[in-house]
Amino acid sequence: MAQITNSMPTAEMQALDAAHHMHPFTHGADLGKKGARIITRADGVWLTDSEGHRILDGMAGLWCVNVGYGRQELVDAATRQMSELPFYNTFFQTSHLPAIKLAERLAQLAPGDLNHVFFAGSGSEANDTNLRMVRTYWELKGQPSKKAVISRWNAYHGSSVGSGSLGGMKGMHAQGGMPIPDIHHIDQPNWWAEGGDMSPEEFGLARARLLEEKILELGPENVAAFIAEPVQGAGGVIIPPETYWPEISRILKEYGILLIADEVICGFGRTGNWFGSQTMGIEPDIMTIAKGLSSGYLPIGGSIVSSEIAQVIGDAEFNHGYTYSGHPVAAAVALENLRILDEDGIVDAVRDRTGPYLQKKFKGLTEHPLVGEATIVGMMGSIALTPDKDSRAAFEAESGTVGYICRERCFANDLVMRHVGDRMIISPPLVISEAEIDTLIERAWTSLDECHAELK
Numbered sequence: 001m002a003q004i005t006n007s008m009p010t011a012e013m014q015a016l017d018a019a020h021h022m023h024p025f026t027h028g029a030d031l032g033k034k035g036a037r038i039i040t041r042a043d044g045v046w047l048t049d050s051e052g053h054r055i056l057d058g059m060a061g062l063w064c065v066n067v068g069y070g071r072q073e074l075v076d077a078a079t080r081q082m083s084e085l086p087f088y089n090t091f092f093q094t095s096h097l098p099a100i101k102l103a104e105r106l107a108q109l110a111p112g113d114l115n116h117v118f119f120a121g122s123g124s125e126a127n128d129t130n131l132r133m134v135r136t137y138w139e140l141k142g143q144p145s146k147k148a149v150i151s152r153w154n155a156y157h158g159s160s161v162g163s164g165s166l167g168g169m170k171g172m173h174a175q176g177g178m179p180i181p182d183i184h185h186i187d188q189p190n191w192w193a194e195g196g197d198m199s200p201e202e203f204g205l206a207r208a209r210l211l212e213e214k215i216l217e218l219g220p221e222n223v224a225a226f227i228a229e230p231v232q233g234a235g236g237v238i239i240p241p242e243t244y245w246p247e248i249s250r251i252l253k254e255y256g257i258l259l260i261a262d263e264v265i266c267g268f269g270r271t272g273n274w275f276g277s278q279t280m281g282i283e284p285d286i287m288t289i290a291k292g293l294s295s296g297y298l299p300i301g302g303s304i305v306s307s308e309i310a311q312v313i314g315d316a317e318f319n320h321g322y323t324y325s326g327h328p329v330a331a332a333v334a335l336e337n338l339r340i341l342d343e344d345g346i347v348d349a350v351r352d353r354t355g356p357y358l359q360k361k362f363k364g365l366t367e368h369p370l371v372g373e374a375t376i377v378g379m380m381g382s383i384a385l386t387p388d389k390d391s392r393a394a395f396e397a398e399s400g401t402v403g404y405i406c407r408e409r410c411f412a413n414d415l416v417m418r419h420v421g422d423r424m425i426i427s428p429p430l431v432i433s434e435a436e437i438d439t440l441i442e443r444a445w446t447s448l449d450e451c452h453a454e455l456k
């Protein structure tokens, strides 16, 4: 039997890793030079690496371990389902109880008339589904010219060719022939970096109106949908000014264009409500879900779809699906995860107790000389590092240089924080306690001090 143990010396694991394992979003040469940090166990908000360090995971894995590590209920749900029915598909008019129950629960939790779920294995796959679904919807409605989808620069919607095209990451577009045709991008509502002399409110309106300009340029009869994260995550936790979403909603209604809210990060309590759309006051036609749906314990994603779209699509055969759409073990784990989020009061805590506590402490980081702004909603936040707070200046060094130094200092201080350019991000497990929040902030402060000293 192939056994995986954690008993191999770190250097040996690193050498094997560098020799055979190709990592996502990692420079291969770095692996050869320094070796990967190897994580062996985790519990609550704490990771343990192969050298025995206890590391506070300020990123919930990849924004996904919402209920924290080590939840035995999820292990049990997986084990039970594995023994009973480890796999069956949901193609060709077959189904099984885990997928049925999970779809029912998601329909209960989702706002408005978002009552139908199409499952996928990941957020990327779900966004590929959405792209095909909105175009198919308009074709079936007799408006086949409505094909264009508008997104934002610096959005992240996944890594497949479809979802990577929907995203607005220029470094990704530069590799492998993206974006595919009929995807268009407008500028993001990032006031700190791009707002110039405008107030955040003026800037929010100005950026929303770029959507109207783009719709008019393309012709509303050619535009199928607008896709956006309620709060951009991988782009740097960009919380839009308050004027932004109301104006976007007005424009979409006026021109009859669908809204796809990508809830892959914002969903399942991250912003203090079940969905970021509720926090931002928006009414999407489709929501993309993944990550916190199973707290990352097993891969699963999907699209929660309005009754209107589901009915139109359901009147024909949608020639689309993934082997693992509604995978029974992943679905059983997700269902149990939703129970925990609900019955343990985790979403409530993010809204009313530990969330506000984290927000207060996190905003205190603006007193550090390197930190320009600290912006946070629920339990997703970021700080902008700057050499001059008043002018919101960028560093002379290439963007990301200082962020990288700071991230490395965090690592050395046993704290996982991620950097996007020169913004530092947190998105901890939603079960983080007040004492752990204090530790997170102390370690972040120490790391900022060390980074500051290194820059002098």
Ligand code: PLP
Binding pocket: 121, 122, 123, 124, 125, 127, 156, 157, 158, 159, 229, 233, 234, 262, 263, 264, 265, 290, 291, 301
């Ligand atoms: N959408 C958003 C907003 C994301 O943040 C991500 C992943 O980070 C995705 C989609 C893609 O999800 P996955 O990595 O599960 O394909």
